[in-house]
Amino acid sequence: MVNKLLSYKRMVDTTVIIMETLICGGLFGLFYCWSQGSSWEKSMGVSQTQIMLTLMLCYFVTALNTGVVLYNRKVYAYHIVRHVVRNMFTFAILAGCILTVGRYMDAWSKLFAGYLTTLLLFLTLFRLGLRMGIKAYRTKGGNLRFVVLVGSYENNVELYRELTEASYAGYRVIGYFDHQPSDRYPKECPYLGRLEDVTAYLGQHPKVHFLFCCLPSSEKDLIVPIINFCENHLVHFFSVPNVHNYLHNRVYFNMMGSVPYLSLRPDPLSRLGNKILKRTFDIVFSLCFLCTLFIPILIIVTIITKITMPGPIFFKQKRNGLNDKEFYCYKFRSMKVNADADKVQATKDDPRKTKWGNIMRKTSIDELPQFINVLKGDMSVVGPRPHMLKHTEEYSKLINKYMVRHFVKPGITGWSQVTGYRGETKELKDMEGRIRGDIWYIEHWSFWLDLYIIYKTVANAIHGEKNAY
16 A cells, blocks of 8 residues: 555656646747747747757756645645745756856846746646646545544544545545544544454455554553554554643654654754854845945934934843843934833833934834844844843743743844834733744744845835834
């Protein structure tokens, strides 16, 4: 059965990739014919066949490397679209480099950009169409996978709901085994017998594909024979950890050497490669800014600040950073010197602010010295905003999981700030919303997400933000 499943997946992969490769070549053929006699024809330096075969080869290699997710039973449209976009991004870079180096075609031409855009649209529609066909086929009873459950613990009951909530996933739960019938399962899930009867049942019903076992380790004398039978009769055995009675959120499987363990959330920034990528970007970005735009901004801010209010140009304040380590966060001073700077948040009509300070806050200019913190390694360009020590002390006692935000470096801007949680937190729910956004960012970090947040920050600064005060 394992070989049959693998061969099915390979068949789907190969078929889809070949069809998409033909679409890739055929679409370019149409663009080539359309460009004849126009100024776009000059962007091509060799024959249509050479360019077409090059593009098809580049796409085939790219798609073969990234694979296809169409046959996954719990895959959604946005997964497929995201997969196509990633695939096309890699293909565009690979093909563009080869076409440019080989002088086959101008990869910076409008013709090539139009071709890539149209190809992205075609491949997205193609895969979504195939997915709809697969879902319809499974809904009608094709390509089914039959499942039995062992144990009546909450995790297995929840798993039953996941397996049966969508008929297009192609799962059919035959029933469950336990020491005795349980009222936790709905009546549509029949009781098949005691735990001692599992292997006998599987022997009489060879069409069972998957077995999910949710039993405590104390039942090992019953579990081990079931595992051995499944392994010797091509039934996929899955152990479902019984953690639902004390953990109600998703958990994630990890390995430490040969030892499995569960974590409470994905942590992309714990991986060395991601750490290096993020830190490299921070250094390059902050250096480029500090050595160029920051210099004239500093001169202008210094002159206006000295004219409008007495005191230093910079304001530094202790804040909590990575692993709750304290550091001095730098800003351009936007308030009069006052004794409440480390205690009281800025409000909309705060009398401590000056008119020039208001302008800096509205445009986020006051935050720019924090690129010095980024270069020093105290902060990152993107991350949860660092809070005053007093706020961390207070809110950590009021908001569950507040301290999770300190698992990563704080940022000049962050996901919460570009999704409506910037500025004063008048009510506890405002801070709770900010913390939810910070945790979401930690769990979903990617380099592209950081770039999107930077773009949104710049766009918001240009248009102005009502909460920036």
